[in-house]
Amino acid sequence: MTLIDQFSTQYGLVKKIDAFGYLDYLKKYTDEPRKHGKVVLVTADTPLKASRGEGKTTTTIALIDALRARGVDATAVLRQPSMGITAAGSKGGASGGGKSSLSHPELIDWGLCGEMAAIENAQNLLVSFAEKAVDDGLIDTILVPRVSEVPSRSLRQIAVDRGKGDVAEQVVLTPTCELMQIVVLSRSMDEVAERVSKMVAGTKDGKPVTFGSFVDLWRITGILGDAVKPALTETVNGSPVYVHCGPFANVSLGIPSLVSVEMACALHDVVVVEAGYGADAGAQKWLDIACREFGAQWPSAAVVVTRASTWRDDPKLAWRYPFHVHRLENLGIPTFPLVNLWDGEDDRIDTLRDTAASLDLRNPIIGNLFRDGGQALAPQLDGFVDALNSDIAGVSGGASAQHADKRGSHKGIGLVEDVQWIAANVYGVPADRVLLKDGFADSLASAAELCKGVGTSIDDLAVVAVKSPATMTDDDSAAAGERTVTLKKVDPHLGAGVVHVNLTTSLTTPMPKIV
């Protein structure tokens, strides 16, 4: 029995791993054998539509199958799909496709082992406790939203206690709630409890009141007992894949749990982390939130997925793909374009390589991954593997050491300045074209006041840009010199330690309609 087996339990068709316990054990017993795997981000061009995937999961699966076929101990860490969206038919699953699939997509897409549902129940229970706190006179306004895993447009705005209190509420999708963020960011159950205790339940006479002041935290952590454990499944070719925590990097963190990636790095040499939707969402969140502010590992390489048609057919949006690739390269991350071909596109390979060269990109990796799986990639990975090998000491040295200064925390930088930094670096919009919508200043001021009320500076919270998955600016089709970003409102999540800033055409509550 290996060490990790002692922290693993069979759970139907998958294994669930006590990542908290395993990582804690490794910290205590430093002589135990472990690896120090390198992190690779698989991200994508900004998608044209949120519901039409570029093929990130398919690419992730093909990539690790290909690396393992070359003898590299590679694995992937995926986010759990939002079952509600999948089950509702608003999008397909998120388990790859064809030869680049997970062996049990029905399980991954359809609720896994109830992790998301447990987080939903725990967050809703917090709302119920807040409601009781209103009855008990402890608070007069509730600031935590109820959540639903099932999408429903009419839940965006609801009134509860109809006919009596008629209290206005919003319902958000489970993956985007603060408790999901807490599970993503915490490295122990104690930290989960500590963060829940710091969540602001509501206000009393305008002053924030945290859950820690009136909730039995064990009731919440009790519900989350199994939800904090990553699941281990595999690709149809037998490559190991870990799945943990929720999607939607446009409106929340949208990254897998930090401990799932850390555990994978202790067990494998290469850990591919899926970071979607596009590089401006998932990759931005991994780099600027997980790495800079929460100690996650800086990637040793990145793969940016696109489709042959996307790259070609939208001239006004064509700036986005090379922009993303060059931005990542400029951070010192060797970044590989990857074109996920659909049927009938094989004859476009030469043209695609020419285009990439003309855009000053690395020679792209190209394949029909649905049809051909990892076999389509394996022969093309020499440069990719070289780049990983040349980053000898992982994040702390190698080719990217010169960029280490670009990886620091933004803690203490003013919120607007921080968003301006994101706009300039990630969206290509300079500070003078970052606009403040009417009401933004008030929203910022009251958010800052709320933070102050619990002894935190809003400038110490990590900024979560909330935006449409399909755009980075108010109009991505506008000329480069005319693109703007408009800041709309501010919403601190003091338990998670982040602050949401709504930009562009974002939805306040991402409750999609069933399509």
Added chain:
Amino acid sequence: MTLIDQFSTQYGLVKKIDAFGYLDYLKKYTDEPRKHGKVVLVTADTPLKASRGEGKTTTTIALIDALRARGVDATAVLRQPSMGITAAGSKGGASGGGKSSLSHPELIDWGLCGEMAAIENAQNLLVSFAEKAVDDGLIDTILVPRVSEVPSRSLRQIAVDRGKGDVAEQVVLTPTCELMQIVVLSRSMDEVAERVSKMVAGTKDGKPVTFGSFVDLWRITGILGDAVKPALTETVNGSPVYVHCGPFANVSLGIPSLVSVEMACALHDVVVVEAGYGADAGAQKWLDIACREFGAQWPSAAVVVTRASTWRDDPKLAWRYPFHVHRLENLGIPTFPLVNLWDGEDDRIDTLRDTAASLDLRNPIIGNLFRDGGQALAPQLDGFVDALNSDIAGVSGGASAQHADKRGSHKGIGLVEDVQWIAANVYGVPADRVLLKDGFADSLASAAELCKGVGTSIDDLAVVAVKSPATMTDDDSAAAGERTVTLKKVDPHLGAGVVHVNLTTSLTTPMPKIV
């Protein structure tokens, strides 16, 4: 590997069993070794308060531990507790207590393997599909409620689409929803799908429209894949216990799934089924719904739990306990009083036996089951085991054969007449004191019309009496000749094949306040 192992999968600390598959296999391969266990109901006096248990689960666990100590292959089938209620602190757990506990109460009480959450999501997804059907013009009124596993008084009455449609809705607790009833009653996934297809989504111009006419049923059954599988856990003494489906026999079926009991009967000689709250709720539902209408096994014995104090301290309600015991005996079910002592009540044993004798009850089984576990019961079970053994051929013969005519279906009996039968036989209130509240006739007429619209007679649906768990009549403390039962409204669940009739002081939507 035994046959049942082939249908079992480890699922964390429990096993999940494909009961559908196992029972199907036994039907096909009739030579396979199997048992034909007898069913024992453990029920209770009508509780004084719903939140204060009499100790049914504790008794059930002590009873099977005691039977196994005597060499009898006994097991129990428990309902999964409503996690929301437990987590909210509205009641304690439902996993027994002290020496009469399950080995993993934290697991059973805290969401098990996500079964309830999956049913919640599936029912809520049906509501979302109904909402889309409104958008598509297929229906104009939605008749299925959203559900929540988490209690919240303000969810009882809500308005969705606030500020636009302002559509009034009610939210009910997950265990009480129609989809839970369908999982309880179905014997295959095909039957689940068939029943979901028959659920009435809403009406169009007053005519019922079923989900079958516009929903992809595989999306619903996909979510329920693991939820339909009973879990196998054990008592602290190692006795096997199956857990499946939801509680609340006062407002819904409140019984474990039919297949979990049938599977247990194929694997063990004695199967103890917990049927709460009181004999007027869970036992009534097992006998009059599960057995009469859905082919469940008639019990070979019953145990009616009470507490020493309950039996003694409430003279105006003292009629209820002997009434329940005699009613069950009169149905031909050998019925054993059991007094679950609390600390400091040991000196009451002689008095309790005298009281039982004066009430013409069997000699009661008495013990402090929390403190002493099954050891307190084992020496007292001679008569109980004799009664089981004398029912030689189980339900089809033995001492209770003369009562077989009391077990027939009530299909075709008019709804009011059927409720009058329940009132007379189960609550002790004759037909002339069954009152119809203003509006009841209209409610019944429109329910009957709805049923007719899908080709079903309302008189063919099984009646689910919806009432307070703590009362059977409008005032249980009134003199026997003055007690009444008032029928309030009618709500058919055409997928489950049942019709709810609200009586006494029932809540329309059982959404308790957090206490």
